[in-house]
Amino acid sequence: MLIDWFTVFAQLVNFLILMALLKRFLYKPIMQALTDRENKIAGQLEEARKIKASAERERIEYVDKIERFERQRESLLKQVHDDAAHEREKLIKAARTESDELRSAWQQALQNEQNRLNRELMRNTREEVFAISRKTLADLASVSLEQRICEVFLQRLHTLDDSDKNRLSDAIQSSSDTIRVRSVFALMPEQKNAIKQVVSDVFKVNATIEFDVDADQISGIELSANGRKLSWNIAEYLQDFENSIGRALTAKTVSQSHSGTDTHVV
Amino acid sequence: MRLSSDQIIFWQYGIIKLNGTIVTTWAIMLVLVVGAILITRNLTRSLENKRWQSVLEVIVITLNQQIEEVGLKRPEKYLGFLGTLFLFIVTANLFAILPGYEPPTGSLSTTAALAIAVFIAVPFYGIAEQGFGGYLKSYLKPTLIMLPFNIIGELSRTLALAVRLFGNMMSGTMIVAILLVVTPLFFPIIMNALGLLTGIVQAYIFTILATVYIAAATRRHD
Numbered sequence: 001m002l003i004d005w006f007t008v009f010a011q012l013v014n015f016l017i018l019m020a021l022l023k024r025f026l027y028k029p030i031m032q033a034l035t036d037r038e039n040k041i042a043g044q045l046e047e048a049r050k051i052k053a054s055a056e057r058e059r060i061e062y063v064d065k066i067e068r069f070e071r072q073r074e075s076l077l078k079q080v081h082d083d084a085a086h087e088r089e090k091l092i093k094a095a096r097t098e099s100d101e102l103r104s105a106w107q108q109a110l111q112n113e114q115n116r117l118n119r120e121l122m123r124n125t126r127e128e129v130f131a132i133s134r135k136t137l138a139d140l141a142s143v144s145l146e147q148r149i150c151e152v153f154l155q156r157l158h159t160l161d162d163s164d165k166n167r168l169s170d171a172i173q174s175s176s177d178t179i180r181v182r183s184v185f186a187l188m189p190e191q192k193n194a195i196k197q198v199v200s201d202v203f204k205v206n207a208t209i210e211f212d213v214d215a216d217q218i219s220g221i222e223l224s225a226n227g228r229k230l231s232w233n234i235a236e237y238l239q240d241f242e243n244s245i246g247r248a249l250t251a252k253t254v255s256q257s258h259s260g261t262d263t264h265v266v
Numbered sequence: 267m268r269l270s271s272d273q274i275i276f277w278q279y280g281i282i283k284l285n286g287t288i289v290t291t292w293a294i295m296l297v298l299v300v301g302a303i304l305i306t307r308n309l310t311r312s313l314e315n316k317r318w319q320s321v322l323e324v325i326v327i328t329l330n331q332q333i334e335e336v337g338l339k340r341p342e343k344y345l346g347f348l349g350t351l352f353l354f355i356v357t358a359n360l361f362a363i364l365p366g367y368e369p370p371t372g373s374l375s376t377t378a379a380l381a382i383a384v385f386i387a388v389p390f391y392g393i394a395e396q397g398f399g400g401y402l403k404s405y406l407k408p409t410l411i412m413l414p415f416n417i418i419g420e421l422s423r424t425l426a427l428a429v430r431l432f433g434n435m436m437s438g439t440m441i442v443a444i445l446l447v448v449t450p451l452f453f454p455i456i457m458n459a460l461g462l463l464t465g466i467v468q469a470y471i472f473t474i475l476a477t478v479y480i481a482a483a484t485r486r487h488d
Contacts, residue, residue: 002374002432004272006281010288011370011379018295019350026302027345029309030326033319036311 114246121245122238126219129234130184149183150191153221153232157198160230169203171228178208183221184233186213199223269436271368272375287373294357294370325353336474337481344480347387351380352473359435359465363458369465372435374428381428384476385420392483401483427475434468 134145160168172179181187181195196209207225220233274286305318315323329349333341358371370376392401405416438461445454 002270003378004283004285004375006283007272007285007287007373007375008379008382011291011376012383014288014291014295015350015354015379015383018298018354019346021295021299022302022350022353023346025299025306026322027326027342027349029306030319030322031342031345033306033309033311034323034327037313040311041313 146185171226178210179225182212182214270373287370291370336477355469374432377428377432381424385424388479388483395484
């Protein structure tokens with residue numbers, strides 16, 4: 001007999017027991033482990049996805065930040081450039097103003113120096129002219145310069161034309177003050193008397209005459225009353241001389257300025 | 267000549283007896299269960315796997331895939347029955363490599379027991395899936411006339427299952443035994459290797475057929 005029915009039954013039972021045991025000890029734990037692992041992998045993938053998304057967000061944020069910084073940097077750079085250009089312009093303007101002021105001050109100083117020299121020259125010239133004239137007159141005509149000036153002045157009083165004489169006469173007559181005679185030298189008493197005499201003769205008045213010496217202002221002899229005055233002096237000669245000297249000095253200064261262009265113009 | 271290990275009787279009391287088939291089956295059960303306990307005792311849930319755990323996982327996953335490929339929607343539901351069927355048969359057959367070993371699958375009692383198990387499991391799963399009425403209706407398909415043929419088919423395929431496995435395994439053992447007598451040196455080794463292959467193929471066939479029967483019984487006929 002090939003089939004033993006007890007064995008069949010026993011094997012059936014054995015199979016059912018084996019099935020129960022393998023279910024308990026093999027399939028269940030293995031399937032559980034597989035499910036756990038799958039869940040774990042899914043969790044890790046999800047986490048990785050989240051991290052990736054977060055990284056992407058941060059990347060976008062940083063790119064945005066970098067762009068913003070770049071824009072800010074460019075803007076600041078432009079502002080700095082503009083400020084520098086503005087400052088440069090301001091400095092150039094200030095330097096130009098200062099240079100103009102210096103040039104102006106220098107020109108003013110030059111002008112002052114020229115005027116001072118002119119005045120000095122005039123005084124020296126006048127003294128020289130007086131000295132030469134005095135010496136020449138003394139040598140040639142045995143006459144003092146002062147005396148000759150006085151004579152010429154008196155002569156001029158005599159030879160006044162009518163209109164001048166009337167105007168001066170009116171001024172003397174309407175003057176409440178005294179008549180002033182100023183001269184570059186002290187007049188002798190006889191000269192004073194001669195002047196008084198001539199004034200009295202010419203203008204027909206008996207006025208008080210005051211005599212002053214003013215070496216700085218007067219270059220001869222001058223009579224003044226109520227704003228009118230009559231004089232003889234060497235001012236005209238001196239003026240001509242001054243003009244010619246002035247022209248010479250100007251010419252010299254211009255030539256110096258031209259030759260010194262590199263030195264003065266910055 | 268001894269055809270089956272049933273004939274090796276260690277102990278008997280009336281009809282209750284302890285023969286070679288039962289003892290060998292217990293040994294195989296012990297190996298399977300102890301192996302499973304040892305391996306699954308410290309299962310890791312991390313991504314790095316232990317070697318034996320990987321082997322078991324591969325086996326379980328492959329079984330699941332095979333069941334699913336045949337057409338069962340939720341393979342884990344049938345894994346307990348079909349997986350045990352395959353593992354028991356394949357283990358019983360592969361131990362044939364040991365000298366003096368007689369596989370319990372070479373006993374018609376064992377293969378009949380397994381075939382009966384399938385015979386019971388088919389209506390069990392069929393009723394669980396589509397209800398008692400639904401399952402019984404499948405015997406009337408396509409027409410009422412087919413009812414006796416369906417019943418005969420049910421019985422005959424169970425018989426075929428039992429005899430196929432028994433015949434293959436018994437003949438394999440027998441051939442090796444006969445060849446040992448005829449050409450004792452080289453040829454039996456090749457036949458033994460062929461016997462191992464046959465054993466695996468038979469385990470696969472038995473399990474796949476059982477799966478197909480269950481799938482046919484659980485499929486809804488809309």
